[in-house]
Amino acid sequence: MQTTPLSDDIKQALSKVTTASITTILLKKGLRNVWMRGTRPIKPSQGRLVGRAFTLRFVPAREDLATPESWGSPISTRAAIEAMPEGAIVVADSMGVTDAGIFGDILCARMAKKKVAGLVTDGVMRDMAGVLATGLPVWCQGAAAPPSVAGLTFVNWQEPIGCGGVAVFPDDVVVVDDDGAVLIPKALVEAVAKEGQEQERLEGWIMSEVERGVPLPGLYPPNDEAKARYASFKEKK
Structure with a gap:
């Protein structure tokens, strides 16, 4: 599924609205569950970012699938990164796992090179010093040394996921700031x-x-x- 570019007008307007205000607006529309739990900025002052959601999905690790050899598979985090469009906010469903880092410095460096706007996950990162050095803005639960396959199996990208207890569909819009990540359903973005x-x-x-x-x-x-x-x-x- 291709990500639809977000118009400059909408992006500029939302960049001036806090995630706190967005949750209040959506609450008035009947949506209470839009703030992704565990999505904290890995460093202060990453700013406020707005972008279409590009989704990644992990499931629990299974020993025959979650192997270092799987990193070379056509269905892998490496392949997903090559499909990421400029300006997207990557949202990874890590099932809240905090003892296996989904990405490290090399993968984040490639994402930064592709001008991905940022990464949001309810999981953790690894190679934290290197990730910070790439300059890729990240919202997550912290750091862990083990690789993703120690606790997770990557299964696909650009399909509906759950991140931090929130349903995220490709082409929804994500806004992130110091308060974390908030989901705006695609149909409600303009409003x-x-x-x-x-x-x-x-x-x-x-x-x-x-x-x-x-x-x-x-x-x-x-x-x-x-x-x-x-x-x-x-x-x-």
Whole structure:
């Protein structure tokens, strides 16, 4: 399955919306389970990234399949990396396994060379110093020395997966920042981008009100009087 490029307008709009705001917007639409558990930035200040999901799926290790020889198979992490498009955010279903690193420095260096935007997994990495040196932004649960085949079998890419307890489909959109990774279903991307900009504008105004000493009741969430003041504020902008 080919990944559909994300438009520059949508990408730029979502890059200004925090993952916290996105979870609130999706909550109002009835979606509660969109934050991928265990997806933490491997270093501070990786920024906020937006991209289409390119999915990878691992299953539990089986001794006849999870072998070093499998790395040369047509269905392998190496082959999947060559299929990754520029700008995608790779989302790997590692089943929460934390004692086998799914990628190391060489694979991450190739991903960086292909201009993959970032990697998100509910698992861990290996060769951490080398991974950091590649400059590839990564969100994961930490590090482990053993290779992936010590605990996982890679089975495919670009199919529905679960990452951190969240269902992720190819071409969904992923936004990552210091709070972790959030999933936006493909059908809701435009709506979230539009509403996200307004949410950030409103919360910026609420913060300015807090800073000047306005009490929270009636302000957050805003009552009719606060909404009228906010509307007046917007008109002056």
